Each structure stands twice: as C-alpha cells, then as structure tokens.
Amino acid sequence: MAHCCAGGRATDGIAQLRRTAARRPPYLRSFQELAGQFAKAGQHDEAISTVEAGLALAPDSVDLKLDLGRLLHDTNDFARAARVLTAARDAAPGRLDVLNQLGRVLVLHGDYAAAADAFRRVLAQYPDDRSTRAYLATSLFEQGERDAAEAALRSVIRGQPQLLGRAAFVMAAGSRGRFVFAQRDAARFLGGEAG
Template sequence: MAGQLAAAGRFDEAVAVIDSALALAPASLELQLLLAQILPHRNERGRAREILEKLRTVAPGHPDILAALARVLLLDGEYAAAADLYRQVLAQRPDDPLTRTSFSACLLEMGDRAAGEANLRLALRGRPQMIGRTTSALAMASHGRFFFRPSAAAKFLS
C-alpha cells in the first residue's frame, strides 16, 4: 500500500503507512528500505541516510540498499561517494540503465566528462525509452552538455 501511495505522489501518507507497519515488524529490511527510498521525496535525506547506513551494516553489498544510499549522496552533492556506491551496484547489475544513468551524473558532476558520456551511451544502448533520462542527466549536470533539438542529443548519445 505504501508503494502505491508513493507512486501516486502521496508521500506523507506512504510514510505514515510504513511507520505503522514498522511498529508491528521493526526488523523488516524491506519496509525500512522502502521508507528510506520515499523519505528524499519529503526532503528528509538525513533520516533516509541514517536508515540506509544501518541497513548497509546489516546487509552489506545489497544492491538496492547501495543504490538508495548512493541516490541520497548524489542529492547531497557527495558525488565521489555516490559514484563509488554506484560502481558497486553496477558490478552486480551491469545492465541496469537507471543506475548507470545516475552513475554518469556523478561522473559528470565530478568533471569526468568522457566517462560520464560513455556511461550514458551504455545506458541508452538498445533502450530508446532511456533517451529522456540520459539527455536530462547530460543537460542538468554542471559539466554536462545542452542540446536545442532532441534529435541532436540522440545523435550525440548514439
């Protein structure tokens, strides 16, 4: 239910549902992870980070925990630390285009334009549905690129 509420953008209600569920099952890794993934939408990155750091000690190397923690670090501007975590996730899931796109954003923000662009190309390869995300990552980064036409971005990333 919390996942459906979050998908509908009803983050306060989703958090309330998870908090109620955690009162009944406080050791549930899945519930804690879901809570930590929703909290950044309410700008509660500190709380999310705290939960994810605890989960990381309980389940080291868990790709969903690492990816969620990397996302919080990325939002906080800790690009090198986020990139390290994204590398660990990509070692387990090399074909995950969303993780690769986020990893690319970190690389671009750190000024490694060549590696960032190369990873965006990998994220897009064979996945035309990723053109929006890859183009956004490329254009939004402080060391990224901007295109006036979507076709120019698609050509660049191909």
C-alpha cells in the first residue's frame, strides 16, 4: 500500500490517490493503491468501482483484472470473479498468480475440473508449492478422484508435519473427502508421523 496512507493519515492518502488516479495519462498503480485503501477500510464497493474505472482506461491491464478478481472473490461474487480472472488468464496464460487466484475462485464456483487444471499449471512451474497442492486436492476430491487427491495431500505433508492440520481439513471439508476423528489417525492415513 502507498506510504501516503500510513500513520493515521488515511483520509489525506485517499485524497492524494484520488487526485493521482484522475490524472491523464492514467497511472494504473494509483488505481490499485486507492482500491487497496478502500478494501482495507471495508469499502469493497468503492474498491471495485476504483479498479473498474482503471480498467475502463486500460482494458488490457492484467494486473487490474487480477485485482478486480480478488476483490470480487472477497465479496463472494464468484461467478463474476471467475469471468474476470478467466479473461486475465487468457490475456496472460503464463501468469501463475492469475492461475492460482482463478483456481481458488473456480473451486468456490464449483468448476472443479477447471480449478484442477489451473492448479496443475501452477504446480508444473512450482512443484513444491504445498498450498496450491492442497487446493488441487480439494478440486480432485470434489471430482471424485479420491486416490489422486489423497496422493496430493500426502505430498503436502511429506517432510512438513506442521501441515497435517491443513491436509486433514481438506480431507474432511469436501463433499467427497474423508473424515478422520483423531490427528494421529489422519497422520497415519496420510503417511505422516503419528502423534
């Protein structure tokens, strides 16, 4: 976030960011900073409107589309977030931050196959990203691919026993996952250390 908004001077900072965003040619970072300040203040509609104003001036900005997708995700507008993030992905298919955010939204939107595809593309570049692998497991469980999901969770906790809670949550939270009563049982099932 912009330093102008730190130290209790948020109102002055927002006013300065509004002036910067109004300049032409547009400085897109000012739209992002202003939207971030609105979101931080809980003014999500203002944040969304700010990013949309930036996109009206720079409709090809992948960064603004990503920011809009995140804001829409935060406000539970998953269908619209999925559309915006899909457009961002199509414009920049190699952007892993876009793919990761798109996958997270698609899980919540119920498009598990597309979510799994997005997560696999991220993992192709960063195979040790355990958080993304846990999201992949969620997508796989929801598609009924239990063996693949459990294998993904086993790799999440391999060498990282502190992630057992996350893995157990993924197993229990899905509509097609597994429920384990004790952490020791979850650890044994996933091949981690039994506590």
